[in-house]
Amino acid sequence: NAGVTQTPKFQVLKTGQSMTLQCAQDMNHNSMYWYRQDPGMGLRLIYYSASEGTTDKGEVPNGYNVSRLNKREFSLRLESAAPSQTSVYFCASSWTGRDTEAFFGQGTRLTVV
Amino acid sequence: SQQGEEDPQALSIQEGENATMNCSYKTSINNLQWYRQNSGRGLVHLILIRSNEREKHSGRLRVTLDTSKKSSSLLITASRAADTASYFCARAGWGKFQFGAGTQVVVTP
Numbered sequence: 440n441a442g443v444t445q446t447p448k449f450q451v452l453k454t455g456q457s458m459t460l461q462c463a464q465d466m467n468h469n470s471m472y473w474y475r476q477d478p479g480m481g482l483r484l485i486y487y488s489a490s491e492g493t494t495d496k497g498e499v500p501n502g503y504n505v506s507r508l509n510k511r512e513f514s515l516r517l518e519s520a521a522p523s524q525t526s527v528y529f530c531a532s533s534w535t536g537r538d539t540e541a542f543f544g545q546g547t548r549l550t551v552v
Numbered sequence: 553s554q555q556g557e558e559d560p561q562a563l564s565i566q567e568g569e570n571a572t573m574n575c576s577y578k579t580s581i582n583n584l585q586w587y588r589q590n591s592g593r594g595l596v597h598l599i600l601i602r603s604n605e606r607e608k609h610s611g612r613l614r615v616t617l618d619t620s621k622k623s624s625s626l627l628i629t630a631s632r633a634a635d636t637a638s639y640f641c642a643r644a645g646w647g648k649f650q651f652g653a654g655t656q657v658v659v660t661p
Contacts (some may be wrong), residue, residue, distance in 0.1 A: 441593070446568050469647070471645040479561075479653060480653060481640065481652050482651040483650075484650070489553075489647055494657070531595075533647060533649070534647075535647035536646070538600060538602060539647070540597040540600060541587075541595070541597065541649050543594030545593060546594055
């Protein structure tokens with residue numbers, strides 16, 4: 440069972456470069472999420488998608504864009520990377536119900552130099 | 553800002569001891585969830601407690617919820633080295649999850 444798959448697992452970018460983080464889930468979930476995790480900060484929501492074709496900003500959306508390509512895939516794009524975007528990025532998915540749990544990918548460790 | 557705040561930030565215990573961590577939140581909840589994160593991995597769901605429940609058990613895990621105090625606690629009984637991880641609470645419901653900063657637990661043999 441693949442669950443939530445993120446690529447790549449590691450990435451080093453130079454300031455100003457762009458890249459797209461890919462995420463795919465095989466659980467037929469409606470909702471998908473992108474979080475970033477920084478030391479001592481827990482997980483902060485960047486963007487989420489409640490269903491195919493819809494996306495909404497989370498707590499820290501600046502500097503990011505997302506695309507819900509289809510029900511399975513939700514990508515996160517950094518148009519012009521900055522050192523402040525050095526972080527570990529997690530994709531997650533869930534059903535959209537009252538008492539549902541989130542399933543997480545393994546994370547992408549991004550360093551911007 | 554986090555909706556769930558865990559306390560303590562770090563906890564070090566020996567195998568066989570119990571580990572207790574607390575979570576406070578600011579606004580009303582549909583449910584409160586606890587997740588574990590092993591080093592370098594994604595979060596894994598442990599247990600969910602609904603807003604109308606006061607206590608829930610799952611194996612060696614015991615979760616309590618006090619909605620009047622807006623707080624929850626997670627107790628891990630008879631800790632093992634494999635319980636070494638970070639533990640996060642999440643205020644959740646209807647597809648929304650808001651996580652706290654987590655408690656780092658180290659269990660030494």
